[in-house]
Amino acid sequence: GxxxxxxxxxxxxxxxxxxxxxxxxxxxxxxxxxxxxxxxxxxxxxxxxxxxxxxxxxSIPVTEERSSYPLSSAQKRLYVLHQFDPNDVNYNMPSVLQVSGPLDVKRVEDVFRQLIARHATLRTRFELVDSEPVQWIEDTVPFEVEYTKVQVEGETADTRVSQEAQERVQQFVRPFDLQAAPLLRVGLVDLGVQGTEQEPQHLLMLDMHHIVSDGVSMGVLTDEFVRLYDGEELSPMRIQYKDYAVWQQSEAHQEWMQRQEAYWLDTFRG
Missing domain, CATH: 1.10.1200.10 (ACP-like)
Known part of the structure; x- marks a missing residue:
């Protein structure tokens, strides 16, 4: 209303x-x-x-094909922060989903391969060229789901499954090498048959580096994963993140940035 x-x-x-x-x-x-x-x-x-x-x-225009592309302002900040401590995981973006019911492990892997082919950010690596960080987009990248199975039996099985599952999740989050794509890893923990309804249970673990993702991106990825797993076809994407990064360097955007700069310099001139 x-x-x-x-x-x-x-x-x-x-x-x-x-x-x-x-x-x-x-x-x-x-x-x-x-x-x-x-x-x-x-x-x-x-x-x-x-x-x-x-x-x-x-609209943000589609940029021409290049061997490499500039970084957006946000990516530059994250690249610099990563250089301070490459072993830091503060800018990892992990999430864990519990999946109840039958799950086709091969189909999960196939769907993530489709997502990696669809989103250029999931095929992007970063390195310095002439002292300037740039992003390179690979045509294909190596990928497989990290699959593990928790096998425990006995009266205390549920407790031990829970403890082992927590350990697997903690081991899953580890540093990324920004020079190696994809900056995404996927893990699947098979918890066996559990619960009152005796259904198969899995933990689906995702981890991405913030330089290629954010909170909204994670929502998009989860939504598209479910739709592709259900067999739905997704409409093609008009632009990719690289197009936004190039647009940020454009004359029109730089003029806008200069107006912003002038505003803040005036606001804090004292």
């Missing part, structure tokens, strides 16, 4: 950013993010937008 509050029905800052982008794309009106917080209903936003000038929406 037009009077419902965006944030009371599940909206948050990331969704507000997406909403502002879609409004700009559909209506050619660049809505400041602040406006969504100040006018969180459709009725209020409509009034705000009446006073906005039209500014043409420009």
């Amino acid at each position: 037009v009077k419902e509050n965006f944030f009371e029905i599940g909206g948050h800052s990331l969704r507000a950013t997406t909403l502002a982008s879609k409004i700009h794309k559909e209506l050619n009106k660049p809505l400041p993010l602040r406006s969504i917080f100040e006018a969180p209903t459709i009725e209020q936003l409509a009034a705000v937008m009446e006073g906005l000038d039209q500014v043409a929406y420009a």
Whole structure:
């Protein structure tokens, strides 16, 4: 409804950013993010937008094929942080999903191979060229699911399975070498048949480096994994992250950055 509050029905800052982008794309009106917080209903936003000038929406273009690509600002920060301590796992992004019911291990591996082929970030490695970090996108990368099976029997089996599963999860998270793609690893722990319904149980473990992923990306990956595992076909992607990284270096974006710089220099001039 037009009077419902965006944030009371599940909206948050990331969704507000997406909403502002879609409004700009559909209506050619660049809505400041602040406006969504100040006018969180459709009725209020409509009034705000009446006073906005039209500014043409420009999509991020697909960049030409290159041997390597620049890093985005966020990737540069993470690359530098990684150089301080390459054995640090603070910027690993692990997650563990419990899967109840039958699971086709080979199909899991095939689906992740499809995801790696679909997303260039999952085939990306990083290294220095002439003292500047760049990203290289491989056509193919080696990948296999790390499969282990927990085998315990007896009255204390459930407790021992839980302890061993925790140990497997802790061992799974380890440093990444940014020069070797993919910066993704997948593990599957077979816990055997458990629970009152006596169903097969598995732990599906994912770990990615933050330089190729973030919280939103993990949500996309999980969603696409489920859809591909179910046999669904995904529509092709128009752009990849490398296109965004190149766009960040473009003249139009640099002009915007210079305006931002001027604003902050003025704000803190004292």
